[in-house]
Amino acid sequence: MRYWLGIESTAHTFGAAILSESGQLLSDERDTYVPPAGGLQPREVARHHTSVAPSVIYSAIKKAGLHPSELAGIGVSYGPGLGPCLRVGVALSRAVSAYYGIPVYPVNHAVAHVEVARLLSGFEDPLSVYVSGGNTNIVAWKEGRYRVFGETLDIAVGNLLDAFARQVGLQHPGGPKIEKLAMTGSSLGLLDLPYSVKGQDVSFSGLLTAALDAFRSGEKLERVAYSLQETAFAMIAEAAERALVHTGKTSIVTAGGVAANSRFNQMMVSVAQEHGAAFFAVPLRMAGDNGAMIASVAMEMAVSGAKPVDPEELLPKPKLRINDTEVGWRVNLRLRVA
Amino acid sequence: MISTLGTLPEHESDGTIDFLKEGAVVARGAEAVLLEGELLGFPVVIKRRLPKPYRDSGLDYRLRFNRTYEEGRLLAKAARAGVSVPLPIFIDPPTFTIVESRVRGRILKDVTDQASSLMKFVGVQLAKLHLSGVVHGDFTTSNVLVDQSGTPFIIDFGLGSSSTGLEERGVDLLLMKKSLEANAPSLAKQLFSDFFEGYRETFGEGSDDVLRRSGEIEKRGRYYAERAFERDLPGYLKSWKAEGGSLHNGALWHQGSTSQGEEI
Numbered sequence: 141m142r143y144w145l146g147i148e149s150t151a152h153t154f155g156a157a158i159l160s161e162s163g164q165l166l167s168d169e170r171d172t173y174v175p176p177a178g179g180l181q182p183r184e185v186a187r188h189h190t191s192v193a194p195s196v197i198y199s200a201i202k203k204a205g206l207h208p209s210e211l212a213g214i215g216v217s218y219g220p221g222l223g224p225c226l227r228v229g230v231a232l233s234r235a236v237s238a239y240y241g242i243p244v245y246p247v248n249h250a251v252a253h254v255e256v257a258r259l260l261s262g263f264e265d266p267l268s269v270y271v272s273g274g275n276t277n278i279v280a281w282k283e284g285r286y287r288v289f290g291e292t293l294d295i296a297v298g299n300l301l302d303a304f305a306r307q308v309g310l311q312h313p314g315g316p317k318i319e320k321l322a323m324t325g326s327s328l329g330l331l332d333l334p335y336s337v338k339g340q341d342v343s344f345s346g347l348l349t350a351a352l353d354a355f356r357s358g359e360k361l362e363r364v365a366y367s368l369q370e371t372a373f374a375m376i377a378e379a380a381e382r383a384l385v386h387t388g389k390t391s392i393v394t395a396g397g398v399a400a401n402s403r404f405n406q407m408m409v410s411v412a413q414e415h416g417a418a419f420f421a422v423p424l425r426m427a428g429d430n431g432a433m434i435a436s437v438a439m440e441m442a443v444s445g446a447k448p449v450d451p452e453e454l455l456p457k458p459k460l461r462i463n464d465t466e467v468g469w470r471v472n473l474r475l476r477v478a
Numbered sequence: 479m480i481s482t483l484g485t486l487p488e489h490e491s492d493g494t495i496d497f498l499k500e501g502a503v504v505a506r507g508a509e510a511v512l513l514e515g516e517l518l519g520f521p522v523v524i525k526r527r528l529p530k531p532y533r534d535s536g537l538d539y540r541l542r543f544n545r546t547y548e549e550g551r552l553l554a555k556a557a558r559a560g561v562s563v564p565l566p567i568f569i570d571p572p573t574f575t576i577v578e579s580r581v582r583g584r585i586l587k588d589v590t591d592q593a594s595s596l597m598k599f600v601g602v603q604l605a606k607l608h609l610s611g612v613v614h615g616d617f618t619t620s621n622v623l624v625d626q627s628g629t630p631f632i633i634d635f636g637l638g639s640s641s642t643g644l645e646e647r648g649v650d651l652l653l654m655k656k657s658l659e660a661n662a663p664s665l666a667k668q669l670f671s672d673f674f675e676g677y678r679e680t681f682g683e684g685s686d687d688v689l690r691r692s693g694e695i696e697k698r699g700r701y702y703a704e705r706a707f708e709r710d711l712p713g714y715l716k717s718w719k720a721e722g723g724s725l726h727n728g729a730l731w732h733q734g735s736t737s738q739g740e741e742i
Contacts, residue, residue, distance in 0.1 A: 374533040410532035
């Protein structure tokens, strides 16, 4: 049996996980940085990662009952993400790779989110709706890559929620707090906020400004939270629906941190139902950043014979896009995380 | 004057006249259902926007009503300017219904393989549309219908608006480019350049500005960073960047610093 180590350090979470050839997740360790106040300060996050990385990696390997030399390969997320954070994971995997002579696979973080959701769903070729703090992408695999069928034209939906939360004085991460407020705010009715879908793309900056204006002019926070969330998610649902019809895919998966929001998934289920498509929401535990998804892609690459990278050529790519990476190595294997 | 409508066609035996007969469903889009029908005996397509159970009912009503009204208005405006579009015959926002003339043809998405010369005509049509003061808002290969004579018809103005803005026009070009890339990755470059050739010839002066803006929009969407740099960068970093300095910590801008730029 072969085993792969996945290392994730693109943003607030440092994660390490071990996955076997049969798709069994043997360990999944992570340590998430929570800022004392305000948003994420990249250097502070990187400092956090540096201090927790060795123990996170060590306990991932130990919980799997392995020795580092037994690893068949390492996967590391080399982008997109925060530069200082990426460097921590990349440098560590270079070191482990060189020391034990283990091949290292560069993993596109965005691809990993989408792939882990697909492997868990058991769908062969779904439309993927990837929503997180830094990304809002509606993608489908076509001719060797994940192609973007819809995306945000400005800020990501998670960024919209976090930025709003920060401005109204809520602690990071703002998404879950807004979700809670929205539940109590739904009875107050929807505010008329800018709804901007351009084809299959969405735009959130006008919505952010309008929601903040509404709050500052005395509207109840619960009502603004409800209206903000409802409008933003309806926009993504509409864009996803258009992409579903356009691509003719027969299943939908949601991925990324915002996919942990139950109202979001509720809307996506409805879209899928209306078009007779199967639906799968990435499990809560796999929604946010984690090492398991990086290990999954490393496993897929290795099993399909994709080439590892020389450690000295492994560099962080903060602005990597999901469609920058060739994905000719997808395997159909049901991942087991329990 | 009545006689110009011709003789009213025959109707059911009970003697009532059906103003609008609804036939079979011919297509089901993302937001509307298309039915074949007859309006006073003339063959028409009936487009009806369906409720979306996933969104707030107030938002749903507002979006469907406004889009029906707006689409009818834009179709009329485009038709008057000589753009090939289905002709709007009857608009009824309270029932979210548009009745328009029937166009028989294939979706551009299905003909792009052999469509190099066709793409030029598509560009001509979009240029005419833009010159008439209308932007489409969802200008993808799914929303162009090619009839038997090879004439491209622009359909589905549900996300369109009246605008002469560079930004909105740029979005139309970008959406066509992206949908070509998504559908025919290997041919996309050539097809788009054929498309733009037709657009440029008809649109004339300023067409390059539209293309440039569409490139800017695409870049802007790539990552928040690239836009934030130009807008929020403190002066000393702007000049550093101008001198060729690279901001390797640039990704700092794509998360967590939308409104406060103090993190540098």
